[in-house]
Amino acid sequence: MNSSQARNALGRYGQARSALGRYGEDLAARRLTEAGMKVLARNWRCGRTGEIDIVARDGDALVICEVKTRKAGSFEHPMAAVTPVKAERLRGLAERWVQEHGGAPPGGVRIDLIGVVLPARGAPVVEHARGVA
Numbered sequence: 001m002n003s004s005q006a007r008n009a010l011g012r013y014g015q016a017r018s019a020l021g022r023y024g025e026d027l028a029a030r031r032l033t034e035a036g037m038k039v040l041a042r043n044w045r046c047g048r049t050g051e052i053d054i055v056a057r058d059g060d061a062l063v064i065c066e067v068k069t070r071k072a073g074s075f076e077h078p079m080a081a082v083t084p085v086k087a088e089r090l091r092g093l094a095e096r097w098v099q100e101h102g103g104a105p106p107g108g109v110r111i112d113l114i115g116v117v118l119p120a121r122g123a124p125v126v127e128h129a130r131g132v133a
Helices: 003-034 084-100
Strands: 038-046 050-058 061-071 109-118 125-129
Touching: 003 038, 003 050, 003 061, 003 109, 003 125, 038 084, 050 084, 061 084, 084 109
Parallel strands: 061 109
Antiparallel strands: 038 050, 050 061, 109 125
């Protein structure tokens, strides 16, 4: 395989991964809406600091939601993917969101994780953990 073929293969892998992530985020946003939350933003970027997958409102609380999607049988369960370093980055992103959007709401800010597992057959499994970081 030459270098051009390798770049094309990596590009296809990145596109597939991106599509998988988007699908998981769509499922997560639907789950939050079904739970009575209002999705305020998706894929909110903060310069080079990072991205918040979903920002939602749960009553008078602001919810910063990280979404992790995996195919069944993957090495790591999606709920295990938020390391202490990732949790710290999410807290910093939450702080930036609050600063840029008029301050913290009366119910405060919560960081949730939604893990999506896509089995080879059958319906996706969506797990929602509240207040993970």
